[in-house]
Amino acid sequence: MTTMTYAMADSATMLRRNLLHAKRYPSMTFGVVLMPIVLLLTFNFVFGGALEKSSGGNYIDYLTPGMLLMIPAYITASVAVSIATDTTKGIVNRFRTMAISQSSMLTGHVVGALIQAMLGIAAMVVVALLIGFRPSANIVEWVAAFGLLAMLVFALTWLAVGMGLIAPNPESASNMPFPLIMLPFLGSGLVGTDTMPVGLRQFAEYQPFTPLTETIRGLLMGTEIGNNGIISIAWCVGLAAVGYFWSTSIFRKQTR
Secondary structure, three states: OOHHHHHHHHHHHHHHHHHHHHHHOOHHHHHHHHHHHHHHHHHHHOOHHHHHHHHOOOHHHHHHHHHOOHHHHHHHHHHHHHHHHHHHOOHHHHHHOOOOOOOHHHHHHHHHHHHHHHHHHHHHHHHHHHOOOOOOOOHHHHHHHHHHHHHHHHHHHHHHHHHHHHOOOHHHHHHOOHHHHHHHHHOOOOOOHHHOOHHHHHHHHHOOHHHHHHHHHHHHHOOOOOOHHHHHHHHHHHHHHHHHHHHHHHHHHHOO
16 A cells, blocks of 8 residues: 555544544534524524615525535634644544554544535525525536535635644634634625625625625526636635645644
8 A cells, every 4th residue: 555545544534533523422513503504594584674685685595605604614613623622632642653644633624524514504505495595506506616615614624723733722722713703794695795884895805705605696596706706716725725734734843
């Protein structure tokens, strides 16, 4: 077996470990998946009547694409806490003495979070369809939308890994992703940016979640995408690169 093959096998083992942890301790997973769904229901049924004017149509059709981005944002807290738990409870030191690829622990967390997040996104789509969401997307557009969401999950997860590595304890790690969790609320996911005050509107238009929201909305609802698709992919690739190199650099220093 080659070095790459061993690394892939070790990563698969770590993935099974993380999925088993998620199965045995489902509270964190349910929290990061159910909370965005609760927010979807809250905004649609409590605020939907008042906010429908800004959407120019059926509010659930406007709301759902933006709410789908909540799960990639919320999953960062789960990943950061899991990484911090591993690093503060000595499991990394045990792995260091074993003949395994050291980076496989990080890869297992990232892939495990990706699987959980995509299942959560699928669950939100089902809930949205049950309460009136009516997308016009064909199969190719659905695949493209889920592909973009997967890219975002991958990128944010690597950032969350870095946060978990530098956190002194799991409690601190749970708070560090808060700015990422807030970003979907400060974009075009809930209301159009043209309804916002000037300063907030400028921030909303240039932060990553707005082009991502507009791209997902365009794919699912047929609205104009423009250059938002290219900008979204660039954001995902850039965030993934920063998160990956930052996390692996920290991890190498901690395992020397």
